[in-house]
Amino acid sequence: MTKEWVFGNARIVTASEIIAGAVLVRDGMIADISQSGAARIDSDLDGAYLLPGLVELHTDHLESHYRPRPGVAWPAIGALLAHDAQIAAAGITTVFDALRAGTFDAETGGLRRANGELSQAIAQGRKTDMLRADHRIHLRCELPCPDTFETAEELVEEGLVDLLSVMDHTPGERQFVSLDKFREYYLGKKIMSAERLEVFIVERREMNILHSDRNRRAIVNLAIAKGLKLASHDDATLEHVAEALADGVTISEFPTTEEAVRAAHTNGLAVLMGAPNLVRGGSHSGNIPTADVAKAQCLDLMSSDYVPASLLHAAFALPQNVPSITLPEAVTVVSRNPARVMGLDDRGEIAPGKRADLIEVRLMDDHPVVRTVWRAGQRVV
Numbered sequence: 426m427t428k429e430w431v432f433g434n435a436r437i438v439t440a441s442e443i444i445a446g447a448v449l450v451r452d453g454m455i456a457d458i459s460q461s462g463a464a465r466i467d468s469d470l471d472g473a474y475l476l477p478g479l480v481e482l483h484t485d486h487l488e489s490h491y492r493p494r495p496g497v498a499w500p501a502i503g504a505l506l507a508h509d510a511q512i513a514a515a516g517i518t519t520v521f522d523a524l525r526a527g528t529f530d531a532e533t534g535g536l537r538r539a540n541g542e543l544s545q546a547i548a549q550g551r552k553t554d555m556l557r558a559d560h561r562i563h564l565r566c567e568l569p570c571p572d573t574f575e576t577a578e579e580l581v582e583e584g585l586v587d588l589l590s591v592m593d594h595t596p597g598e599r600q601f602v603s604l605d606k607f608r609e610y611y612l613g614k615k616i617m618s619a620e621r622l623e624v625f626i627v628e629r630r631e632m633n634i635l636h637s638d639r640n641r642r643a644i645v646n647l648a649i650a651k652g653l654k655l656a657s658h659d660d661a662t663l664e665h666v667a668e669a670l671a672d673g674v675t676i677s678e679f680p681t682t683e684e685a686v687r688a689a690h691t692n693g694l695a696v697l698m699g700a701p702n703l704v705r706g707g708s709h710s711g712n713i714p715t716a717d718v719a720k721a722q723c724l725d726l727m728s729s730d731y732v733p734a735s736l737l738h739a740a741f742a743l744p745q746n747v748p749s750i751t752l753p754e755a756v757t758v759v760s761r762n763p764a765r766v767m768g769l770d771d772r773g774e775i776a777p778g779k780r781a782d783l784i785e786v787r788l789m790d791d792h793p794v795v796r797t798v799w800r801a802g803q804r805v806v
Contacts, residue, residue, distance in 0.1 A: 428452055430802060432783070433466030435475040438756050440774045448475060450781040453802035457777060470785055474793075476756055477774050478518025478782030478800065479736050480763040482588065482697065483563055483656075483678060483728040485523040486511070491543060498539070501546035506555070513557035513806050515733040516795045518782040519764065519772060520558050521588055522547060526576040527567030527640075529632070537576060544585045557798070557805035561587040565658065566644050568593045568637040569629065577644055581651055588767065589648050590678060591641055592658030595633040596626045599659035600681055606711055645672045654767060656697075660685040669694060676726070676766060681712035683721070690723035695766045697726035700739035700759075703746065704732075715739075716746040726763050737786065741793045 433447040437458060447466065449457040490504035512520050524543060528536045550556040564586045566577050580586050593599050601607035604626065611622055648655040656676035657669040666688040669677060677689035678697045690696050696718060702708050703715040718724045729736040736759050743755035757774070764773030772780045781802040786793050798806035 428802070429456075430467045431465050432468045432470060432475055434472060435470040435785075436472060437475045437775055438477070438753055439776065440757050440761050441753055443474075443753060448775065448781075448783070450783075450799075450802045453781055455775060455777055455779050455781050458775065468797075473796065474786040474788075475775065476516070476737075476740075476784045476786055477760040477779075478772065478784055478798065479516050479740075479759045480767075480769070480773055481512070481517045481520040481729055481733070481736060482676070482726065482763050482767065483523050483565075483590075484512075484520060484730060484733065485525075485565075486729070486731060486733055487522045487524075487543060488539075489731075491539060501542035502549065505543065505546045505550055505560075509550070509556045509558055509560065512733050513798055513800075514795060515729070516737045516784040516786065516798060517729070517733060518558050518784070518798065518800045518805075519561070519769065521561045521563035521767075523563045523565050524580075525565045525567060526580070527570030527573035528576075529567075529570055529629075537572075540576065540580065544580055544583070548585060557800065559800065563588040563590065563656075565590050565592055566640065568640045568644075569595050569632040569635075570640075571632075571636055573636070573640045574643040574647075578647060581647055581653070586653065588654050588656060589644060590656035590658050590676075591644055591672075593633065593637055594659075595629050595637070597630065598633065599661050599665065600679075600712070610711075641672075649673065657694075660689060663688050666692065666694070678728075679712070681708075683713055683717070686713060686718050686723050687721065690725070695725040695762070696723050697728055697763075698724055699730045700727045700735035701730055701732050703727070703739045703742055704735050719743060719747045719750060724758060726766065727759050737784075737793050737795065741788075 430450045431447055437444040444460055446460040487508045490508045491499055524540050547560050562585055566573050596607045597604050654675045656678050657674045658678045660666050660677050660680040661682050666685055676697055677694040680686045698715040698718050707714045727739055740755045740759045744750050744752055761773040772782050783799045785797040
């Protein structure tokens with residue numbers, strides 16, 4: 426039986442404009458957008474914004490539910506359900522949960538076990554339709570670690586991975602090209618003493634020399650063989666961008682400098698920046714601000730990273746930071762663009778023929794508040 430539902434009296438944010446009108450949903454798909462008053466209204470939005478469901482490509486927020494305290498592991502399904510509720514309540518209807526391949530030290534067994542439990546929980550949640558959002562896996566591959574490729578290959582072969590990224594958090598590389606900045610960051614957080622930090626730097630740089638190149642080549646080849654999208658994390662130099670292009674990378678995640686941002690965007694890589702960076706007014710580690718990337722007309726995608734609610738907040742904040750960007754254009758950065766870069770052409774915008782992933786948003790004290798969320802026409806929040 427055909428099921429129809431009309432959302433009326435809405436400010437509909439399409440990819441190009443804001444329309445005062447109604448949206449007809451039929452069998453979970455958007456059937457029509459009307460600028461005139463609808464003869465029948467099933468959900469009266471009373472002037473609220475109607476946005477497409479947000480698409481999140483990189484969030485490690487699931488880890489905070491699985492490891493709520495040091496040394497404490499929460500049951501994987503329970504952690505996933507708690508994470509899923511927070512993701513959906515933030516207006517995110519498609520999410521790529523970021524797990525990590527690659528261990529530096531004694532955490533090896535624990536991280537491998539966590540990856541297995543969480544990936545299986547996501548697979549189970551999808552199969553049984555217990556989740557509010559559409560969850561997929563983004564596997565971040567830490568290049569300097571000895572077991573990175575082994576872990577990545579295992580999960581990819583099981584068919585659990587949708588996006589691979591290569592990253593290198595070695596002191597003096599990428600996110601911390603400057604060792605002085607690295608020292609300032611770690612000492613400021615009081616993670617270790619100054620003496621221990623110098624030993625730590627030497628150890629990590631030795632691991633980089635031993636494993637990074639080998640792991641990168643193997644992971645790039647794996648992505649090609651399996652037809653997976655590949656992202657590069659923390660590009661800092663023109664050489665990093667050139668390497669990404671040679672490897673067939675699609676997404677440049679969190680590039681750290683203006684030259685890397687411009688080179689990536691100019692050469693067709695989708696530049697992804699942090700929504701928390703925009704909301705906070707800058708990078709917590711001293712890298713290029715998301716607002717500056719947007720002003721340079723190089724911002725293609727945003728990610729909530731470690732704060733799910735930041736994605737919607739950033740979409741509304743972007744036009745305030747960069748007046749040349751309209752709200753529909755800002756919403757596209759967190760919906761249509763990430764959907765398209767991942768080949769999910771059935772979602773990410775309010776248009777006839779697209780999946781009815783929709784969110785009702787009201788501005789309260791100038792803050793966007795999610796009131797209701799629908800995925801494929803079914804209410805989930």
